[in-house]
Amino acid sequence: MKTTPKFLAGAIAAGLFMAIPAIAAVSEEDASRLGNDLTAIGAERAGNGDAIPEYTGGLRTPPTNYLGNHRYVNPFPDDQELFRIDRSNVDQYSDRLSPGQVAMINRYANYFIPVYETRRTAAYPDDWLEQTIKNATTVELEPSGNGILNYEYGVPFPIPKNGVEPIFNHTTRYRGGSLTRNIAQAAPQPNGGFNAVRLSEHVTYPTALTDYNPQAHDNILFYFRQTVTEPARLAGTELLVHEKIDQVREGRSVWVYNAAQRRVRRAPDIAYDGPGTAADGQRTADNLDMFNGAPDRYEWELVGKKEMYIPYNSYNLTSTDLLYSDILKAGHIDQSLTRYELHRVWHVRATLKDGTRHVYAQRDFFIDEDSWQIAVVDHYDARGQLWRVAEAHKLQHYDLDIPFYAFETLYDLVSGRYLVIGLTNEEAEPFRFGTRRQSGFFTPAALRGAGR
Numbered sequence: 001m002k003t004t005p006k007f008l009a010g011a012i013a014a015g016l017f018m019a020i021p022a023i024a025a026v027s028e029e030d031a032s033r034l035g036n037d038l039t040a041i042g043a044e045r046a047g048n049g050d051a052i053p054e055y056t057g058g059l060r061t062p063p064t065n066y067l068g069n070h071r072y073v074n075p076f077p078d079d080q081e082l083f084r085i086d087r088s089n090v091d092q093y094s095d096r097l098s099p100g101q102v103a104m105i106n107r108y109a110n111y112f113i114p115v116y117e118t119r120r121t122a123a124y125p126d127d128w129l130e131q132t133i134k135n136a137t138t139v140e141l142e143p144s145g146n147g148i149l150n151y152e153y154g155v156p157f158p159i160p161k162n163g164v165e166p167i168f169n170h171t172t173r174y175r176g177g178s179l180t181r182n183i184a185q186a187a188p189q190p191n192g193g194f195n196a197v198r199l200s201e202h203v204t205y206p207t208a209l210t211d212y213n214p215q216a217h218d219n220i221l222f223y224f225r226q227t228v229t230e231p232a233r234l235a236g237t238e239l240l241v242h243e244k245i246d247q248v249r250e251g252r253s254v255w256v257y258n259a260a261q262r263r264v265r266r267a268p269d270i271a272y273d274g275p276g277t278a279a280d281g282q283r284t285a286d287n288l289d290m291f292n293g294a295p296d297r298y299e300w301e302l303v304g305k306k307e308m309y310i311p312y313n314s315y316n317l318t319s320t321d322l323l324y325s326d327i328l329k330a331g332h333i334d335q336s337l338t339r340y341e342l343h344r345v346w347h348v349r350a351t352l353k354d355g356t357r358h359v360y361a362q363r364d365f366f367i368d369e370d371s372w373q374i375a376v377v378d379h380y381d382a383r384g385q386l387w388r389v390a391e392a393h394k395l396q397h398y399d400l401d402i403p404f405y406a407f408e409t410l411y412d413l414v415s416g417r418y419l420v421i422g423l424t425n426e427e428a429e430p431f432r433f434g435t436r437r438q439s440g441f442f443t444p445a446a447l448r449g450a451g452r
Helices: 090-096 099-107 126-138 164-171 444-451
Strands: 083-085 113-115 179-186 197-204 220-230 238-244 253-258 263-266 298-311 340-352 362-368 374-380 386-397 402-412 418-423 431-433
Touching (some): 090 298, 099 386, 164 362, 253 444, 263 444, 298 374, 340 374
Antiparallel strands (some): 220 238, 253 263, 340 362, 374 386, 386 402, 402 418
């Protein structure tokens, strides 16, 4: 199978499913819209004649005060807040918010959404865009809907036809290839008190392995290894994941090294609604990155598109002038540091299938049309009650054409607690892109060696 070292690869071979027809790609006529009235990745190029401007290629030039160290300074320092949405006017704007965003405003008297000028900064590398246009007529869903056929890299479904395709666009989106990042995670108590958990993470796509062998990595999307470095009671705990493209055909492979017990064990529960690692019970395994893993427990509905205020260009949240205590407050982060803009989003609804189990009976995803990153998720419990609200505070890595997050938040409307994943303000080296590893780095034996 042809692979591209710069991008993720390793799709499922189409021959495995010759006996069952795949779900067809779009027509040549529909695909011809890409790069014309639609952008190369499928967003509407035109503005809305009001707040949303025309897409002109995104932000691909760093500001002059950027030092090239992955400390992303705000390229729009002179932008001023246009207005804010709070309890006094939330009804006026509720049609451009998710129910979860409205619930946050109604739950916390000091919670508000500051709205700024819309800037469509999302950008991808040129060859990623070119491949995306080709994907429109060649990439198909595997018949069960749990995998992708004929896929190498790029956005697999720039013109989605059903609810699960935007989810695959999110999970396979470009994130700069292989990388190492050092981040913090925190789960504040209702009074705002917290202890930061520091994590060192390595993400490597098969083609970035120095000893890459295509036959050895069939069905692998990427390899992930995470080490807890603080606090002392958790330090040395390691997580290893072999993330699969089709996790129903072949389930995710997970191992955990427990520093206290000094042993490696398989951890099949780190999937679906299993507890998230080092998260104090504040998220499920598939909450990470807004959603990850197999889609097979849900029915996926493509509700449509809407205009919505979502976190965007959130550069202030990564400032090294801020301590974590400046960001993390009782009930929610300091909203005065955030930035929301009006953007078009795809609305996808996931409803739990009969006979399957998950703590979330329904999830509503709102996905940015310019980046295919999930921006907001509302989570409902088995009674149909709104339970948790997730937001991803997007920013553009303008030196590398990478849409990314400042961090993710997951709010529990019932307990008053929340989780923040991806803080970098106090970390010495938040990102290293283009890192290369040998396949042996992502083995259970490597975890044992690290522990010793």
